[in-house]
Amino acid sequence: LDKTAMEKAATRQDILTKPQGALGRLEEISIRLAGIQGKAIPVIKTKAVITMAGDHGVVAEKVGNYPQEVTPQMVLNFVRGGAAINVIARQIGARVVVVNMGVAGDLPADIRVVDKRVARGTGNIARGPAMTEAQAIQSIEAGIEVVNAEIDKGLDIVGTGDMGIGNTTPSAAICAVMSGQSVDKVTGRGTGLSDEQLQHKIKVIEKAIAVNKPDAKNGIDVLSKIGGFEIGGIAGVILGAAARGVPVVVDGFISGAGALIAEALAPQAREYMFLGHLSVEPGHRIMADKLGLKPIVTLDLRLGEGTGAAFGIFIAETSARILAEMATFGEAGVSEKAE
Amino acid sequence: LDKTAMEKAATRQDILTKPQGALGRLEEISIRLAGIQGKAIPVIKTKAVITMAGDHGVVAEKVGNYPQEVTPQMVLNFVRGGAAINVIARQIGARVVVVNMGVAGDLPADIRVVDKRVARGTGNIARGPAMTEAQAIQSIEAGIEVVNAEIDKGLDIVGTGDMGIGNTTPSAAICAVMSGQSVDKVTGRGTGLSDEQLQHKIKVIEKAIAVNKPDAKNGIDVLSKIGGFEIGGIAGVILGAAARGVPVVVDGFISGAGALIAEALAPQAREYMFLGHLSVEPGHRIMADKLGLKPIVTLDLRLGEGTGAAFGIFIAETSARILAEMATFGEAGVSEKAE
Structure with a gap:
């Protein structure tokens, strides 16, 4: 699997407008799809x-x-x-x-x-x-x-x-x-x-x-x-x-x-x-x-x-579309978690 | 719930081209949808x-x-x-x-x-x-x-x-x-x-x-x-x-x-x-x-x-579409289970 694509997918999951990990298995599936397809944002159409x-x-x-x-x-x-x-x-x-x-x-x-x-x-x-x-x-x-x-x-x-x-x-x-x-x-x-x-x-x-x-x-x-x-x-x-x-x-x-x-x-x-x-x-x-x-x-x-x-x-x-289509915190102007 | 619609839905599930009960929870969901909508074949579109x-x-x-x-x-x-x-x-x-x-x-x-x-x-x-x-x-x-x-x-x-x-x-x-x-x-x-x-x-x-x-x-x-x-x-x-x-x-x-x-x-x-x-x-x-x-x-x-x-x-x-669109044994010319 393409580890670089998987890292990029995981990094993107963490800046989408949701608490980190809140989409559970959907996140995990999207990251593995990225590794399989060798694309940071996997595409599932056909x-x-x-x-x-x-x-x-x-x-x-x-x-x-x-x-x-x-x-x-x-x-x-x-x-x-x-x-x-x-x-x-x-x-x-x-x-x-x-x-x-x-x-x-x-x-x-x-x-x-x-x-x-x-x-x-x-x-x-x-x-x-x-x-x-x-x-x-x-x-x-x-x-x-x-x-x-x-x-x-x-x-x-x-x-x-x-x-x-x-x-x-x-x-x-x-x-x-x-x-x-x-x-x-x-x-x-x-x-x-x-x-x-x-x-x-x-x-x-x-x-x-x-x-x-x-x-x-x-x-x-x-x-x-x-x-x-x-x-x-x-x-x-x-x-x-x-x-x-x-x-x-x-x-x-x-x-x-x-x-x-x-x-x-x-x-x-x-x-x-x-x-x-x-x-x-x-x-x-x-x-x-x-x-x-x-x-x-x-x-x-x-x-x-x-x-x-x-x-x-x-x-x-669906997991791939979420990774592709959800807004990031920055794009949506949503405040991130307090540290 | 409409018990007649539910009975009709359950009866239809049993003559669709699959072993009885083989679609598990999809069958159960479709039957309850029938009861809720009061239709033997429930419709989910909007x-x-x-x-x-x-x-x-x-x-x-x-x-x-x-x-x-x-x-x-x-x-x-x-x-x-x-x-x-x-x-x-x-x-x-x-x-x-x-x-x-x-x-x-x-x-x-x-x-x-x-x-x-x-x-x-x-x-x-x-x-x-x-x-x-x-x-x-x-x-x-x-x-x-x-x-x-x-x-x-x-x-x-x-x-x-x-x-x-x-x-x-x-x-x-x-x-x-x-x-x-x-x-x-x-x-x-x-x-x-x-x-x-x-x-x-x-x-x-x-x-x-x-x-x-x-x-x-x-x-x-x-x-x-x-x-x-x-x-x-x-x-x-x-x-x-x-x-x-x-x-x-x-x-x-x-x-x-x-x-x-x-x-x-x-x-x-x-x-x-x-x-x-x-x-x-x-x-x-x-x-x-x-x-x-x-x-x-x-x-x-x-x-x-x-x-x-x-x-x-x-x-x-999906469960409603299965009930509506699957062929029955009779329609498809598929032999039923031996008794």
């Missing part, structure tokens, strides 16, 4: 949420309540603007980029989806690896390509998002392996499991880890053995954004799994990440701690798609 | 933050670090658009209504400020009452008049805000009296007091309560003895908005004091209130609990002006 879709072979183990056909159905819903992320993106003035990273079912050929499909869904991680090492690398590279294309169009901040029936299962597996926590501590109810279903899901995840023996320190190994194509794509978006100096707002539990993979591959990428929100999924707090990131909002969301990232983008943009 | 300014005789006791001249200076800053609330209001598309409830110093005659000045600052509550009972009633009525005029212009949601050097002192006094908590538990550092200054502030507030003996159950008595003109104005905005069926987003610690007065006068007003954010001031959580309200965001703000309310307005608007 915004995008990249929503990556993929399917998961582990649904054969009945870890969720929704049929796999929902993944392509929701991709169509994104393209038509009817999903939650579309509404929130309209509200914050961001574009939604929908990416097919590995949907199992068919999608109409002529829809506005970025086609990066690695395969038609992953393997069943309870019985073997999710994908080959080459596919893991391909999924990350696809994410880098997608975010690079968006940055080339103009992009001051990007949010990650996901869609994939069953994807809290690989995400919990990644969380357990990379944080060292036990599976029962990081596994949640996803779209709404019963107590019995939750216990079954925990057993499936424990089995997936035992069968695959991923190396917690090796991001590619973890991704290929217990990951997902959209999780790899999200890791790529994060790495690509960081490499180009673009702030990236990480969404919830599935995006957090992508962030853990990205951080394992390039620890310095963490400095470019913001955590949009804290999800209801219990493992998300463990991910946040592992990444050293504090969520921007906590609205009890558990939807994914980039919905929590979108709120983080909005607040980051 | 928005305002009403920022009320007043001065406090208790500054003679040296409870803060900023000189009293800052109050009118900041009023000018609001009018010129240079304060934090102006920037955030531009970001969320809300108008800022600046009200002189009781500034001590002079303001230029020709500026765009609603003039409701009750007096040039309150009395020193460490030595006697803040104002007369008639002035307390006048300040509340002024708030009702201001919000009524704004509702007549078109207003779907309103946020409260404050400006007044020294006003965390009466707010902490009100918090202690109305919550029954001890003064040291509800008193904070305001704009940034040292440990020693904080201890002095606590003693001043204890003295104010001992000297005035406010009746905790009587909102007018509390306001007149240990309140402030902007706090009365805020109580009036809340009561006026509730009476007209307009949702009101309460800002931080000073607005919380106004909300406690409003609730003492009309407990049902609480159903129309949202809590925009949780302030750093330690008493704010106690106010939130007493009001039974959960903050929408927590960004470690301690500025007032309506800055926290503005974020709450934005998220409330």
Whole structure:
């Protein structure tokens, strides 16, 4: 990060017409944005949420309540603007980029989806690896390509998002392996499991880890053995954004799994990440701690798609505008604090 | 609240293309908005933050670090658009209504400020009452008049805000009296007091309560003895908005004091209130609990002006748009959860 830009931003925060520090996290966010963009006054105008879709072979183990056909159905819903992320993106003035990273079912050929499909869904991680090492690398590279294309169009901040029936299962597996926590501590109810279903899901995840023996320190190994194509794509978006100096707002539990993979591959990428929100999924707090990131909002969301990232983008943009547009004590003729 | 509208909103939330409950607090907020507006699909388009300014005789006791001249200076800053609330209001598309409830110093005659000045600052509550009972009633009525005029212009949601050097002192006094908590538990550092200054502030507030003996159950008595003109104005905005069926987003610690007065006068007003954010001031959580309200965001703000309310307005608007604009399972052709 650009330390000079950060110092200038911090100095300016202290002469704006408010008590020093009174804008709390907004000040902190604006200063880090300055460091990421290398500008004393960061600019957030063009915004995008990249929503990556993929399917998961582990649904054969009945870890969720929704049929796999929902993944392509929701991709169509994104393209038509009817999903939650579309509404929130309209509200914050961001574009939604929908990416097919590995949907199992068919999608109409002529829809506005970025086609990066690695395969038609992953393997069943309870019985073997999710994908080959080459596919893991391909999924990350696809994410880098997608975010690079968006940055080339103009992009001051990007949010990650996901869609994939069953994807809290690989995400919990990644969380357990990379944080060292036990599976029962990081596994949640996803779209709404019963107590019995939750216990079954925990057993499936424990089995997936035992069968695959991923190396917690090796991001590619973890991704290929217990990951997902959209999780790899999200890791790529994060790495690509960081490499180009673009702030990236990480969404919830599935995006957090992508962030853990990205951080394992390039620890310095963490400095470019913001955590949009804290999800209801219990493992998300463990991910946040592992990444050293504090969520921007906590609205009890558990939807994914980039919905929590979108709120983080909005607040980051506001923090940058405050730094740019507020009057200083001198400009406004306001008396400063008595010493 | 309109229970039929709330039931319809809740039913619609359950058929939108997401797992039931996956949007957490956004769903809950949209349903209460439906009840307040009496519409199955609430509409939030026109928005305002009403920022009320007043001065406090208790500054003679040296409870803060900023000189009293800052109050009118900041009023000018609001009018010129240079304060934090102006920037955030531009970001969320809300108008800022600046009200002189009781500034001590002079303001230029020709500026765009609603003039409701009750007096040039309150009395020193460490030595006697803040104002007369008639002035307390006048300040509340002024708030009702201001919000009524704004509702007549078109207003779907309103946020409260404050400006007044020294006003965390009466707010902490009100918090202690109305919550029954001890003064040291509800008193904070305001704009940034040292440990020693904080201890002095606590003693001043204890003295104010001992000297005035406010009746905790009587909102007018509390306001007149240990309140402030902007706090009365805020109580009036809340009561006026509730009476007209307009949702009101309460800002931080000073607005919380106004909300406690409003609730003492009309407990049902609480159903129309949202809590925009949780302030750093330690008493704010106690106010939130007493009001039974959960903050929408927590960004470690301690500025007032309506800055926290503005974020709450934005998220409330988003929640209403989600309810209105998301596709249902049927519309989108998305399969529902297996039973």
